Amino acid sequence: MTAATVGTIGMAPVEPDADAGLLHAWVTHPRSVFWGMQDHTVAQVREAYRVIAADPYHHAYLGRVDGEPAFLAERYDPSRRELVGLPELRTGDVGMHLLVAPTDRPVHGFTATVMRAVLQECFRPPGVRRVVVEPDVRNSRIAALNAAAGFEVLRHVRLADKVAALSVVTRDAFTASTIGGAR
Structure with missing residues (x-):
């Protein structure tokens, strides 16, 4: 799995009121089942992202490729x-979530390119030593993408909504x- 050149990638903070409709379409799409918002209304998505926008420890970004909305990163x-409380966590860890917009016209290498850009952004602050993710163990597609990006599975953990x-x-x-070594 290699990252391809797909266009200019940018990210800006999610604007819950303006972006709720778009995000709702993404997070409730059948391909986004592991995002955990399948049954949410637009109002519930808006409120979830208002909570994140107000949280000093959690940030959401709308990603664009060549100016077009294409992914959600947290x-x-x-x-x-x-x-909270897991013994594996260390100083310098940052958590990440990534949702690439569902499409009927996939572009080869697109998701890997987006993953690369998001991880580069996560590692931009010099104090970040590791990026931590906690995907659902049933999500084989993200497991393959994470492996291609160099992630190591430490263990399975029971969270409120998944293993x-x-x-x-x-x-x-x-x-x-x-993914990271692709230039």
Whole structure:
């Protein structure tokens, strides 16, 4: 799995009121079942992202490719959100969620390219040592993408809404990976 050149990628904070309709279409799509918002209304999606926007430890970004909305990325402090109390967490960890917009016209290498851009952004602050993810263990597609980006599964953990594959990637592992090493 290699990252391809797909266009100019940018990210800006989600604007819950303006973006709720678009995000609702993405998070309730059948391909987004692992996002955990299948039954949410537009109002519930708006409120969920208002909560994130007000949270100093959790941030959501609308990603665009060549100016067109294409993905949703979240960055969070795993010691304060999602994974509080897990012994595997370390200083310098940052959590990440990624949802690429569902499409009927897939572009080869698109998701890998988006993953690369999001991980590069996660690693931009010099104090970040690892990126932590906690995908549902049933999500084989994200497991393959995470492996290609250099993530190592530490163990399975029971979270409120799923059994997750607690996984981490260091800067060096990402840079050496198929996705991170692509230029």
